[in-house]
Structures are given as structure tokens and as C-alpha cells.
Amino acid sequence: MAEKIDDARLVEQFRRGDKSAFERIVKQYSADVATLSNRLLGWPGDVEDVTQDIFLAAFVGLKKFRCECSLKSWLFTITINKCRTNRYKRWLRLRRFPQEINKVSLSLDSEEKDMDADEFRHVRRAVAALPTRYREPVVLRYLQEIGTDEISRILGITKNTLNVRLSRARKLLKEDLAELIEL
């Protein structure tokens, strides 16, 4: 509740033309936004550029923000949209230059050498390979540990839909990571 009041005050200050208000918003939420972007873009992504775009969109749209949800949720909604756009652009780029795909997989291979790292890399790949509609709920629920009410608000879906998607995502992950889950 205190966070919400703080958000409202920051937004009000921003509307009145207080330049420091936006800087405080950036300082407060940039780490969370970057972390979510990193997870949604599949460890690692173009986090810096995406984060910059997210805060640009926030700067442009902040005057219209009506404080119906927390500023963090609102920023996460923007993050989700920007990450979708970024992934789509990346997919278009890779489709045009298929040799880039090999480079991406090579760079992932060269990062980690030991057994555990291989397993974790496999897990992250499984998450990254999930369809967007399943990956986003999984990241928000299990990695960001956000409540289902807020996730459904961020994604603009009902709670039932969210639960169905989470269930299906778990099923897919279970199939993909069966060996690791059994251990």
C-alpha cells in the first residue's frame, strides 16, 4: 500500500514537471525491469537496449498512468510488450540470416563447461523454447514470484486462463526436463 502511495506521489511529481521524479522511478525499478527482461529474452538478451526502450515508453506514457495498479506492474506490462517485440525482431533477423542461429548456440555452448552448468543451461533453454503465452506466466510466477492476481493483470488475461497456461507450461517443462525433475 505504501508502495502504491509512493508511486502515486512520484507520478504526480512527474506530471508537475519534477525532473527528478522520473530519475527516482528509474533508479527504483530499473534493476527489476532489467532482470525480467533478461529472463524473458532468454539469458542473456539485449537487456540494455530493451530497458532503455521500456523507460522511454514509460516516460512518454507516464502522464496517462492512472495508478489503478502499481507502477511496478505497469512497468512489467511495458516490459512484457517490449520483450515480445524484441524477440519478434530477433526472430525476423535470424530468419533472414540463418547462419546467425549457429553463432547464438555456439556462444551459449562456450559459456559453461561443467556438468551442473550443462543442466541449468538445458533448463534455461527449455524455458526459452516455451511458446510466449506459456513462457511469460512461468517467468513471472516462478522466477519473479509475483502473485497470480497481479500476473493476470499484467498479462491482461483472466486468472483461470493464467492457471491453464501455467499448468500446460509445467506439463511441457516436465516432458522436456523429466530426467532433471526425477533427480
Place this chain on the structure above:
Amino acid sequence: MTEDKIKNLLQQADKAAGGANPVKVNVTVIRRRAGRKNMITMVAPFASAAVLMVALGILAFMFRTIEPTEEQKKIALLESRIKQLQARTDAALSLIQEVLEEEQRQHRLDELHAKLASISDPLEEVQNQVDKTAFVLVYQADRLYRELNQTDSAVENYNRVIKLFPENRWAKVARQRLSEIERRKTNNTI
């Protein structure tokens, strides 16, 4: 249970990835980009309107209608009169042409009529020829009978005339001659 396992696994994997590198969000750049974006948003309708106006101006210039001066009006009036006169002249010429053509046609028709009139009736011609032939046959038969005293040949010729031209006046003559010959033969016999 499985959900917890998956959650733990995902969190461990995420932890192992090391998290996102520290991100430096440049607020000044954001302000500048937002300003540019705002400017584009504000300027775009004006730019579109300007482009539209220019396009409309070009179109208006291309299809412009200028109010004519008095002199131009007079010239236009004269031009229209000349056109009317030309049209009338054309119509008169075309009428004359038609009359001339009609006259030529009539003349040609008269010529053809005259030519047709000058040509003799073929039936009449044939009749003349027939008459002539019958006359020649009768004349020869008369000569054979009277001058050469060849009665049989003369009779043969008269019969030929009667057979070939039964309706002809010379056939009538031939019959008279034959009856005359017959009568004379009878008298001689008695």
C-alpha cells in the same frame, strides 16, 4: 510437488545464469528521444496536412480556371461565330455536293435509258430473221419451180417453210404455191 520441483529447478538455473548485468538507464537520452518522439507526433499531422495542401495546390494549378478578359471574350465570341459559319459553309457544301451527285446519277440514268432505247427488240430481230429465211426459202422454191422447172425440190422447200415457220406469212404463200402445184398436177393428169 512437481510444481515446487520445477520452481526450484528454474530458480537454480536462473541463479546459475548470474542475473542481468547492471543496466545503466540514461535518463537524458530518454528525455531527448521522448522529445523527438513528441515532436514527430506533433509535427506529423502538420506535415501530412502540408503535403496534402501542396498536392491540392498542384492539382488546383493543373486544373485551374482563369476568368477571361474582355478581349479574350471577344476573341472567343469571334471564334465561336467563325466556327458557326464554318459549320454552315460545310453544311452548304455538303448539300451542293449531294445535289451534284444526284444530277450526275440522273444524267447517267438518262444515258442508260437512251442506250436501252437504241437497242432493238431481240424478239423483233429474231422475227425479222425468221421472215427473211422463210422468204429466201420461198424465193428459191419459186425459182426452182418456175425457172428451173424442178417441181420436187420446190415442193420440198415449200414444205420445209411450212414445217419450220408454220405461223409465218411465207408459210401461207408456200401453202398457196403447193396447192397451185397440186392443182396444176391434177389438170395435167386430166
